[in-house]
Amino acid sequence: MRWWDIDPVLCLEKDLFPQDAWSRGMFWSELAHSRGPGATRRYVVAEETGGTGETGQAQETAEAGRILGYAGLTASGDLGDVQTIAVARDHQGTGLGARLLTDLLRAATAFECHEVMLECRVDNLPAQKLYERFGFEPVGFRRGYYQPGNVDALVMRLTDPSASVQGTEING
Template sequence: MTAPAEQAREQVALREMRWWDIEPVLELERELFPYDAWSPALFWSELARARGPHATRRYLVAENGEGRVVGYGGLAAAGGTGDVQTIAAARDHWGTGLGARLLTALLTAATDFECREVLLEVRVDNDRARRLYERFGFEAVGLRRGYYQPGNADALVMRRPADPAPDPAPGPAHDPATDPAPEHQGTTTHG
C-alpha cells in the first residue's frame, strides 16, 4: 500500500451521521452519483428513523483528520432483513479500505438490529463495488431493470446471511441459578 493510502486509512474515523452532515454528504453524493444522487429530503427522512428506541436505520459518516466527510453509509432494518441503502467513499479514498470499513460497520448494525439477512442493490456497471460485496459474501439473487433513475441503469440485487450468533461452547449442562448477577442486562438502544 502506498504512503498516501496508509495515511488516509489512519486518519479516518467513523461516527454516527447527524443532521449537520447532510450537506457535506450531499456534495459527495452529487460528485459520485451525478445522475441518481439522493435528495436532501431523502437523507432527512432516513436520519429521522435513525434515532430513539424504535430506530430502524443506522447511518454513518467517515471523517478525515481535517473534519472533511470522505465517506458515508446507511442501513435500514425491517422484519429481520437489513438493507444497505447507500455506501460511498470519496475518490481520493478509494483503495484505502474505507469502503470495507463502512460495510463492516453496516453489517455490525444489521447484527445489532437482529437481522437474519442483508440485501443491497448495486449498479450492474459498478465493478468496484460488486467486487467489495462479493468479498463480504454477498451473492447475486436478482436484477432490477431501470432501478437507477433518471439514467435507467439496472441494479443487481445481492444478498448474504447476517452473521450468526456464536454457538455456546460444548460442556456440562448450564444452571443459570448458579451464575452471579450480571452488571447489566438488556439491549442497546439504537440511535
C-alpha cells in the same frame, strides 16, 4: 451521521451520483428513523481527522473534518437493506468502503437481521467485488433501476451478517 453532516454529505453525493443523487429531504427522513429506542436505521460518516489523512468515526460536533464517506442501512423485521455506501474519489481503494460496510453489518446484527440485501449498478465492478468479499451473493436483477440511463441493478443478498464481520476491526 448527524444533521450537520447532511450538507457535506450532499456535496459528496452529487459528485459521486450526479444522475440520481439523494435529496436533503431524503437524508433528513432517514436520520429521523436512526435515533431512539425505535430506531430502524443506521447512518454513519467517515471523516478525515487531524489533518493526516486518517479516517475515524464521526465526531459529534459541528467542527468535524472533511467527510470522506458515508453509509446507511435500514432494518425491517429480520431483513436489513444497505441503502447507500459512498467513498470520496480520492479515498476509493483504501479500504474505507469495507470499513463502512463492516459498520453497517454490525448494525444489522444489532438489529437482529438474519439477512441483508442491496442493489448495485451492474457496471460498478469494484463495489460488487467488495460485497462478494463480505459474502454477498447475486440473487437477481432490477431492470432499468437506475435512472436516467436505464441501468440495471444487481440484487445481492448476505445471509448471517454477524458471521461476515467476526474478528474485523472498524477502526483498524
